[in-house]
Amino acid sequence: MTVTTLSSRAFQQNANQAQKAAEKGPVFITRRGEPVQVLLSIEEYRRLTGQRRSLVEALSKPGLSKIELDIPKTRDLPRPADLS
Structure with missing residues (x-):
């Protein structure tokens, strides 16, 4: 798992980069050096909230x-x- 930290400014300028990084691990967004999100x-x-996929979500995955x-x-x- 890769942990990424981005300033809120960097996040706003390149949200696509943050989305790609979130697939590999959590992305911490900071404001004035402090994590805020x-x-x-x-x-x-x-996984963290214990929510399960619905049957529709499970069956709509590519390749099935x-x-x-x-x-x-x-x-x-x-x-x-x-x-x-």
Whole structure:
């Protein structure tokens, strides 16, 4: 993990650089030499906050169309629900 520190001025002038750096680790943004904000990748944010991806997000990732899914065919029907 790479930690990057940028002044708020440098962040404003080149946000693209900060976004690329956030993919490798946290980016600390400073004001007058003191850290005031941290930029994280969405994956790292979700890991830290315990949020899980939704099924839609998981299935919308590039390259999933190349994965073969073999679903066995069966004639077994589900049992009827017992509502007594």
